Amino acid sequence: MPGRHRAGGRPRCHTPFAIEAPLAVAPPPRVVIISPDQWARAGLRAELRERGVDAVGARDVPGALTAGRPDPERGPVRLLVVEQDALGDALAAGMLGRVRQRLGNPPVMLLAHATRATPAGDWAVVLRRPVSIGEIVAAVLRLLPDFETGGPLDS
Numbered sequence: 001m002p003g004r005h006r007a008g009g010r011p012r013c014h015t016p017f018a019i020e021a022p023l024a025v026a027p028p029p030r031v032v033i034i035s036p037d038q039w040a041r042a043g044l045r046a047e048l049r050e051r052g053v054d055a056v057g058a059r060d061v062p063g064a065l066t067a068g069r070p071d072p073e074r075g076p077v078r079l080l081v082v083e084q085d086a087l088g089d090a091l092a093a094g095m096l097g098r099v100r101q102r103l104g105n106p107p108v109m110l111l112a113h114a115t116r117a118t119p120a121g122d123w124a125v126v127l128r129r130p131v132s133i134g135e136i137v138a139a140v141l142r143l144l145p146d147f148e149t150g151g152p153l154d155s
Contacts, residue, residue, distance in 0.1 A: 027075035028153065029144050030054040032068045032103070034061060035083035035111075044081070047133050048140060052150035061090035061099055068103045077103040079143050081136070083111045084119065091119055107143055111136065 031053055035041040041057040048055035054074055058067040061082075068077040080100065090096050100106065107124035114129045125139050141149065 027073070028052050028054045028150070029078035029147050030056065030068065030075050031079045031081060031140060031144075032064045032077055032106075033057045033081045034059075034064050034086045035081075036060065036086050037083065040083070043133055044136055047137050049153045051137065051141070052153060053140065053144070053147070054153060060086055060088070061095050064099050065102060068099075077106045078147075079106050079124075079140060080108045081111065081140065082108055084113050084116065087119060091121060096121070109136075109139060109143065 031048060033041050033044055033048075033055060035044075035057070036059050038059070041059075045055040045057050056067040058064040064080065068080075070076070080103070082096070087096065096108070100108065108122065109125045109127065110118065110121065110123045111131065112118045112126050112128050118126055124143055127136060127139055141147070
């Protein structure tokens, strides 16, 4: 019989076998961090990637279009984290709204100044400085409710 082994013998040449495709794993959520401060952006990005979040950075609002562009090997942008200093005239010009629309309308977390007025906007969360990277990461993870933190992405 094909596919059977004889007692004490070798398997036959035409033994059927099946190759199973690996289970499809959803890519981690992508978060775009928009901040003109390279070191703050890099620190937050590193901590999020350590938690399994696909975090990318942009220095300004128009740069978020490049950072968040569709990629077949990555998930969609699920959140924008915007430093108030990165807004500049982009908010008044409607640039942030257009960027959100082109990226699939993800929610926006604003990292606001302690002493300046919070700009009007459709913010999912506003965190006021001073705030630690850990507090920002915790707020990001709360805004990604269906994501379970995994291992680091860059290991």
